[in-house]
Amino acid sequence: MRREAEITVIGGGVVGLATAFGLLRAGRRVRVLDGADSDLRASQGNFGLVWLQGKGAGFAPYAQLSRDAVALWPDFAAEVQEASGIDLALDQSGGYEFFTEADEFSAFKADLEAQEATLGNRFSHEVIPGDDLRRSFPEIGPGVVGATFCPLDGHVNPLRLLRGLRVAVTALGGEIVQGAKVEKVTPVASGFEMALENGSRLDAPRVVLCAGLGAAPLAAQLGFATRVRAQRGELLITEKLETRLPFLSSTIRQVDEGGLQIGGTKAEVGPDDRETREMMAGLAQHAVTVLPALADVRVLRAWGALRVMSPDGYPVYTRSAAHPAAAMVTCHSGVTLAAFHGTKLADWLEDTAAAPDLEAFDEHRFALSASA
Amino acid sequence: MSIASRFLPPPKADGTVCFTLDGEPVMARDGDTLAVAILAHTGAATRTTASGSPRAPYCMMGVCFECLVEVDGRPNVQACLIPVREGMAVRRQDGLRGLRHDG
Numbered sequence: 407m408r409r410e411a412e413i414t415v416i417g418g419g420v421v422g423l424a425t426a427f428g429l430l431r432a433g434r435r436v437r438v439l440d441g442a443d444s445d446l447r448a449s450q451g452n453f454g455l456v457w458l459q460g461k462g463a464g465f466a467p468y469a470q471l472s473r474d475a476v477a478l479w480p481d482f483a484a485e486v487q488e489a490s491g492i493d494l495a496l497d498q499s500g501g502y503e504f505f506t507e508a509d510e511f512s513a514f515k516a517d518l519e520a521q522e523a524t525l526g527n528r529f530s531h532e533v534i535p536g537d538d539l540r541r542s543f544p545e546i547g548p549g550v551v552g553a554t555f556c557p558l559d560g561h562v563n564p565l566r567l568l569r570g571l572r573v574a575v576t577a578l579g580g581e582i583v584q585g586a587k588v589e590k591v592t593p594v595a596s597g598f599e600m601a602l603e604n605g606s607r608l609d610a611p612r613v614v615l616c617a618g619l620g621a622a623p624l625a626a627q628l629g630f631a632t633r634v635r636a637q638r639g640e641l642l643i644t645e646k647l648e649t650r651l652p653f654l655s656s657t658i659r660q661v662d663e664g665g666l667q668i669g670g671t672k673a674e675v676g677p678d679d680r681e682t683r684e685m686m687a688g689l690a691q692h693a694v695t696v697l698p699a700l701a702d703v704r705v706l707r708a709w710g711a712l713r714v715m716s717p718d719g720y721p722v723y724t725r726s727a728a729h730p731a732a733a734m735v736t737c738h739s740g741v742t743l744a745a746f747h748g749t750k751l752a753d754w755l756e757d758t759a760a761a762p763d764l765e766a767f768d769e770h771r772f773a774l775s776a777s778a
Numbered sequence: 779m780s781i782a783s784r785f786l787p788p789p790k791a792d793g794t795v796c797f798t799l800d801g802e803p804v805m806a807r808d809g810d811t812l813a814v815a816i817l818a819h820t821g822a823a824t825r826t827t828a829s830g831s832p833r834a835p836y837c838m839m840g841v842c843f844e845c846l847v848e849v850d851g852r853p854n855v856q857a858c859l860i861p862v863r864e865g866m867a868v869r870r871q872d873g874l875r876g877l878r879h880d881g
Contacts, residue, residue, distance in 0.1 A: 648874035699877045
């Protein structure tokens, strides 16, 4: 008979599964509760970037955390691949941000200077004027005023990451419960009692809330102040190409199987993941401006997906003041940070001597501000 | 789009058109889809996947993408979704399309 889990992770997306992976590696018995297919699953709609450029320009702890995560990725990917047998197609060969507006180019250059001031020799970047860029890549269009490049940026195949984590968690002895949408959490003397939507009940001595946009009602029940909101991003998927693009950018990337992803937009529209013609047209226009040869490449699919945003946009790692056996993890960069969640976060959740300092990400920052 | 408009008109009883498949002339019933015309002419593969695996028209309704061919120089055309036309130059498609840098 299976022994009762010591830690229950609520949420079976990239964040919850990576967190569970790390806890399993630390020797814990872990159960993951995955919700319903009708949930707003950010992990099934994301772009797959392992991206440092521009992260935390205005908040040093986030710049440091993102840098740590990017450095942890090669070993983490190898561990997930070893445990799951699934190749995540990790490629960290550097990435470009392309700009078609001079003022946006200047503003981003300033952001990267701030990031470099924070990270010192742990970060480097190049600023490339448009004509220099076209000398390296003649296929770049004349409408591109310039680009920035960071050699630490990369990407993975996002669907294989999700699947790889699921298989790895199971292979390491974790239990993933499907269709286990938690409706109500009640703190009790022995931990927590959970009522699921399907009518069943579960007990858990410790919980980690990683439920993405599904976290809001459960956060309140567990005494957390963090309230996440949805931010919509839209993206396009093209037909597969034999030609390998000579660059990776945050808006045009080619997955290992040949198709291009073109993204991504931002819209504050609440929990509405529909795609819009206006945003799709804008994405296509950007792609053709950057790379005119894309003009006759067809788009096969387009979708909207919802980012999980905390009030200030930065990750939250926090314990419940009212119920210390409950922790909450939420962020919108679940792919980039997966390597951190799958390794060092376990030390923080277990409160070991090696625990990283995550004080800057505690949710008390919301309690002290008007945005809470 | 109304449901009715998703259906192509039925083929005419006696009309014929001629197109070429890799340069070879092929007769087809006027009003058939290109995929039907290709299957009627040859059951052999008309494309290969990225890994070289052979494929021929399969679902005949725009879903499976096994019927991709090059039509009049345009790659990745779903042959099941277009009617065959007189003079159409069709080529089997091997592997994935490339990017065209001459356009």
